Amino acid sequence: MTDLPVFGAGIWHFATYKDRYATDGYGDPVGLLEQIDRAGAVGDLSVVDLNWPFAGYDGTLDDVKAALDRNGLRAIAITPEIYTRDFVKGSITNPDPAIRKRAIELLHEATELAKDLGCSYVKLWPGQDGWDYPFQVNYHDIWNLALDGLRELVSAHPDINFVIEYKPREPRVKIIFPNVARTLLGIEKIGLPNLGILLDFGHSLYGLETPADAAQLAIDYGRLFAIDVNDNLRGWDDDMVVGSVHLVETFEFFHTLRKNNWEGVWQLDQFPFREDSVEAAKQAIRFLKAVHLALDTLDEEALAAAQASHDALASQRLIQRALLTSMAGLEDA
């Protein structure tokens, strides 16, 4: 077996959740340090993505660093919370200039923290930037506000990368960066080298894309800076455990990454609402190891030949042979 990839997770994987019905939460709150300890308990994780501000945490940054250290974890990214109460009508596209300003300030602060922690990138997820109703916004204006805000932020920090995590919808009914191509259009218009894409497999899937195709496009533009994986039923961002539904397309996604020598982190963005979060991560990584093993055994030459003639049956046969034997070689299965 070739070397395993580096595994990571969003720290929220180890929190508990609320939604609009269970407003009292899907379990007792889990503090930030405990979330980090849970991430450590998974055993295969090396990096985590941290939300900031640290919601509900009143300890010191040093304690956070210590918790990461004792669990063998590194902060790979900061995800600024630009989607909480202050920003429910938008962050960098908020109709109120004062709130736009506050959003940019928060983003600057988060960026400084990311640098302090030695992160690889700052993750921008503008989930509240968009619209809900027909005729609600002027599309020209909101798009330009988004690009202006990004340009201002990203150009001020040439020493760190930024990624946009696109998503079709939720919480807004429509989000300004809904798919890979629209996001690349924006990035190219802005024209800065340190702004790229975090491609969330599930967002791509329920956004009508073929995730492997989206990844290839972002790679061809030199903009695939990071990825997240999870699963869903193609209608919503269910954030289910990787490999619970779309085995073949997950395999194809990682195949595309390997073929392009993409060597980033295999990162989990799962919401185990009703599951043990440590076990959910373990189950995901068990499947991802099987995928990794299947990539080792896949007959790449035969696959390339099949693809050269668009032979769907030949390629299906090859990939099933690799995927449906993959756990036979896995100790932990």
Added chain:
Amino acid sequence: MTDLPVFGAGIWHFATYKDRYATDGYGDPVGLLEQIDRAGAVGDLSVVDLNWPFAGYDGTLDDVKAALDRNGLRAIAITPEIYTRDFVKGSITNPDPAIRKRAIELLHEATELAKDLGCSYVKLWPGQDGWDYPFQVNYHDIWNLALDGLRELVSAHPDINFVIEYKPREPRVKIIFPNVARTLLGIEKIGLPNLGILLDFGHSLYGLETPADAAQLAIDYGRLFAIDVNDNLRGWDDDMVVGSVHLVETFEFFHTLRKNNWEGVWQLDQFPFREDSVEAAKQAIRFLKAVHLALDTLDEEALAAAQASHDALASQRLIQRALLTSMAGLEDA
């Protein structure tokens, strides 16, 4: 113009909301009595549906009654909260018998309160009863647990009606009562006269149904006890303001009700996350009055003739003539 219908709303229309991102809420919390006052401020509402337990309310029931009175409102229904933390893996279908028991007890208590308040029905919305993952549950068992639980509850209270509000998904990835036909199958199997359906227009729409057809079926089985209206983009339960997207199908839905002499409440189930809740209700009712007026002017005889030959163009012309002139006759538009 014929007499206007009775308008109502779920009291949560006038609350503020949380979701999994804005966990600090879309605004300051609004207490129960203030919610009732806001419902009163709409001006056209006569009835409300109350959640119970009264979350975050520590006043007396008498104060609730007084608030309803001073706003000219009546409680038409109680919606027991069988989808909060205790029940995130299900209420009447929870795998743990102790939690199933607790759910039934809560439902009995809610029913007593409904009787005390003179409600027309108790609304059952088993949004946490279902599954998320393939192979998670035994489908035979969970379905029978649901029917057993309903039979036990409903048969114990022959003096009040119960309604099931079906919904395809959310918060569970799949809910046990996802559509009108499945719900009717269950109701017929249970065989009690006081168990019916609350048809939520939006649930029907994003569940691939034609809402007017679903209403007709429920009526033909004598089980359409109540309705809720709102709107969405056919992919999720967006709970947008009525008439913001699906004007024609909303019109058809109410046309079906009138044709069958169905005379229940026209009730709002909207979640104005980012809007003023009183204004959102007013906007909805303004549109519903236009619908009501359009029903008055629609040429029913010509429509029946068009439908007898499945003539889509003739019926489109007739209904556009009624709908696209409807606000010309409305003072408040």
Added chain:
Amino acid sequence: MTDLPVFGAGIWHFATYKDRYATDGYGDPVGLLEQIDRAGAVGDLSVVDLNWPFAGYDGTLDDVKAALDRNGLRAIAITPEIYTRDFVKGSITNPDPAIRKRAIELLHEATELAKDLGCSYVKLWPGQDGWDYPFQVNYHDIWNLALDGLRELVSAHPDINFVIEYKPREPRVKIIFPNVARTLLGIEKIGLPNLGILLDFGHSLYGLETPADAAQLAIDYGRLFAIDVNDNLRGWDDDMVVGSVHLVETFEFFHTLRKNNWEGVWQLDQFPFREDSVEAAKQAIRFLKAVHLALDTLDEEALAAAQASHDALASQRLIQRALLTSMAGLEDA
């Protein structure tokens, strides 16, 4: 390995196709006898479902029987073509009584042929019975026409079974039998023992159902008479090769059948528009054999325990262990 199931296919699997764009067809027309020979060439098929009238065939029935014989095939079903030009506004629900009459006559003739060929059932697929536009039909009337037509047909032939193949849409925008529950409601209302359901896995999947749950419900009502399998992307009836996308849910579907000792044919309903049809069937059966093998190795006791507590992670682990090793034991993979 336990005994393999009986494999079958719709004979159209081996035809060529047209659609609204490639009106000149996806290849040269393939005559009925050649379709049968192709079915024989697959090697693992024992039964076929035949469309009738035999479109474009002017030979004798004896020649058809001879072709079946020489390929070791049996006709398991007749699928009457009640969706061609005469019936584009409906068969048994056509607004024109003369066409409804013609549809019933064609169905009687098809039934006689099915008996002559020793078929197990007549398959009813009312794909043109439904509506396209809001307000186009009277939903009460069209539903009752459907039930009346079925009652008339099915009661006249107590010596053979009939199945309804439900489907959400296509070619009509909405079809009268869109899902399992609505179809069961109709069947129960008709109340005849020889009317059941053919559950097409793909129809169930893109109709927002969980196919295994739909199968369980039909079994619990004693109405699961037949099944078809294929695959799609959950948004349309793509009729792709089985196992190309939804491996886990296909596995779960067959697991439900085995658990209930359901012993019918594993039947293909694929449309290999651009693929070699014999190879497409072979690829499908290769995967289905892996599923069969996985069912043999699945730890049923542990799965039942996991399901009793709705433990999604435990069940995922068990089924991945079975599925992702299944081809290791398959000679032909």
Added chain:
Amino acid sequence: MTDLPVFGAGIWHFATYKDRYATDGYGDPVGLLEQIDRAGAVGDLSVVDLNWPFAGYDGTLDDVKAALDRNGLRAIAITPEIYTRDFVKGSITNPDPAIRKRAIELLHEATELAKDLGCSYVKLWPGQDGWDYPFQVNYHDIWNLALDGLRELVSAHPDINFVIEYKPREPRVKIIFPNVARTLLGIEKIGLPNLGILLDFGHSLYGLETPADAAQLAIDYGRLFAIDVNDNLRGWDDDMVVGSVHLVETFEFFHTLRKNNWEGVWQLDQFPFREDSVEAAKQAIRFLKAVHLALDTLDEEALAAAQASHDALASQRLIQRALLTSMAGLEDA
């Protein structure tokens, strides 16, 4: 009322159709000249888009010109048939270089015809260019084949415009130009001034876009060369009559065009499978005239103010006032 726009239609609107079930067609074939006469019979159409080769037509080009003349019609575009039998595995992206060459040749010929007829543009709709199965194609290669083919074609004809009509899927399960942003990325990469977009409202709608936003983006890139309208249920390209479902979003789409002083043709791309095609066009234009009238009465200043603060309720009220009174001022309603 301001001057009416120019109305147009794809000539196929007046043909009859086949699909994979009604392979004998939804009616008797209608010859090209008769299609043109039907277009003329609508009364409000000024231009048509012609498929080429003229399927089933063996008359002269002069006869076609004469038919257009006598009906007061002009050919605004040629749509080359690069999606029939020869091209079912792709035209400019076909894996077979010989077929790619043939596709390009056909496109050159079609372009010459377009010039001869004085058309405004050649419409490229690569509906067979894409993939159906995971792992079927190399995404990098197929995308570059598409761009290469377009560059070769479009650069050879600087004297006429070309448009790409993007579409998410059908007939391929995935099409290479699925949405506005991906198409703009390709166009910008090619970098020729005479290549733009034809935005089909229905494609945009069921592709998860907001059509008005897609139009704005294409306009902002100077690439919105043409539009088509129709309607659907957001899940498939139903090509229903304009205004039968999405009144508000159709209104918003045309509002965006007017606001930007976009002055192209309002063109129909409807497939009235079971309707009289002349009546279907008349019904569409009746609605479009109401939209035009509503645009005249809409309070633009108030709307701009509402949009400046993202006030969904205020904008809903304004647009309902305009839309739901629009037919009161229409003679023909």
